[in-house]
Structure formats: structure tokens, C-alpha cells
Amino acid sequence: MPLFLIHAALMATGFLFVLSALIVAKTQRRKPWWLKVHRAIGLTGGSLLLLGAVAAIAAVASTPEGQHLRSPHTWLGVLTVSTAIITPALGLLQFRIPRKAVTIRTVHRFFGRLLNILAPIAILLGLRVAEII
Numbered sequence: 001m002p003l004f005l006i007h008a009a010l011m012a013t014g015f016l017f018v019l020s021a022l023i024v025a026k027t028q029r030r031k032p033w034w035l036k037v038h039r040a041i042g043l044t045g046g047s048l049l050l051l052g053a054v055a056a057i058a059a060v061a062s063t064p065e066g067q068h069l070r071s072p073h074t075w076l077g078v079l080t081v082s083t084a085i086i087t088p089a090l091g092l093l094q095f096r097i098p099r100k101a102v103t104i105r106t107v108h109r110f111f112g113r114l115l116n117i118l119a120p121i122a123i124l125l126g127l128r129v130a131e132i133i
């Protein structure tokens with residue numbers, strides 16, 4: 001499979017996972033299992049988005065021009081992937097630094113929502129760059 005297709009597939013799947021993490025946090029908080037599931041799918045989604053970024057860099061590097069970060073999709077992509085690293089990191093960190101848990105939790109919530117806004121826009125821009133839509 002070409003690297004660009006692997007990139008797109010990893011990003012789309014990663015987005016479905018982080019969206020599910022948000023939905024679980026918003027709707028299943030009364031269930032005893034919510035945090036375990038939220039943590040697992042959040043970490044999986046973040047990892048898939050990171051792998052998708054590695055695939056994108058490799059895909060671009062293998063083109064004749066090999067020029068990185070040259071379009072709005074790629075700039076928004078960097079922002080999205082950064083958010084996908086920061087969000088689960090803050091999710092874990094709130095348990096490591098109890099003194100700052102309230103602040104970290106607030107920022108975690110913000111980044112979790114931001115990620116779920118940026119990722120679908122990045123996907124749409126990616127589909128346009130690839131001339132699929």
C-alpha cells in the first residue's frame with residue numbers, strides 16, 4: 001500500500017479513537033469502567049495519529065521534490081499531531097501531580113475538545129490535497 005494511503009488510514013482510524021475517547025468522557029462517566037476505556041482508547045488514538053505523522057513524513061520524503069510542510073494541510077497537521085501528543089500526556093499527568101490536578105484536568109479537557117475539532121478539518125484538507133474531494 002502506498003505510504004500516503006497508510007498515512008490517511010492511520011489518521012482516519014486515530015480520529016475515530018480520539019472521538020470515541022471524547023464521547024466516553026462526555027456520556028459514560030457514571031459507568032465504573034469509563035476511565036479505563038477512556039484511557040485505553042485515548043492512548044491508542046494518540047499513538048495512531050503519531051504513527052500517521054511518521055507515515056506522512058516518510059511519504060513526502062519519498063516524492064521527487066521531497067519538500068516538507070508546504071501546504072495548509074501539513075501546517076494544520078502539525079498542530080493536530082502536537083495536540084494528539086499533549087492531550088493524552090495531560091490525561092496521564094493529572095494523576096502524577098496531584099497538587100496541580102485541577103488545573104491539568106481543565107487544560108486536558110480543553111485540548112481533548114480542540115483535538116476533536118482540528119482532526120476532522122485536517123482530514124478534509126488532506127482529502128483535498130489528495131484530490132479525492
Ligand code: HEM
Nearest residue numbers: 018021022025026039042043046087088091092109112113
Ligand atoms: C487523545 C486522547 C484523549 C482525549 C481526546 C480526551 C478527551 C477528554 C475530554 C474531552 C474530557 C472532558 C469530558 C467532559 O467534557 O466532561 C476528558 C476528561 C478526562 N480525561 Fe481524557 N482524553 C484523552 C486521553 C486521556 C488519558 C490518556 C487519560 C488518562 C487516564 C485521561 C483522563 C481523563 C480524566 C481523568 C478525565 C475527567 C476529568 C473530569 O473530571 O472532568 N484522558 N478527556
Ligand code: HEM
Nearest residue numbers: 008011056057060068069074077078080122123126127130
Ligand atoms: C488527522 C488527520 C491528518 C493529519 C494530522 C495529517 C498530517 C499531515 C502532516 C503533518 C503532513 C506533512 C508531512 C510532511 O510534510 O513531511 C501531511 C501530509 C500529507 N497528507 Fe495528511 N494528515 C491527516 C489526514 C490526511 C488525509 C485523510 C489525507 C488524504 C489522503 C492526507 C493526505 C496528505 C497528503 C497528500 C500529504 C502531502 C502534502 C504535501 O506534500 O503538500 N492526510 N499530513
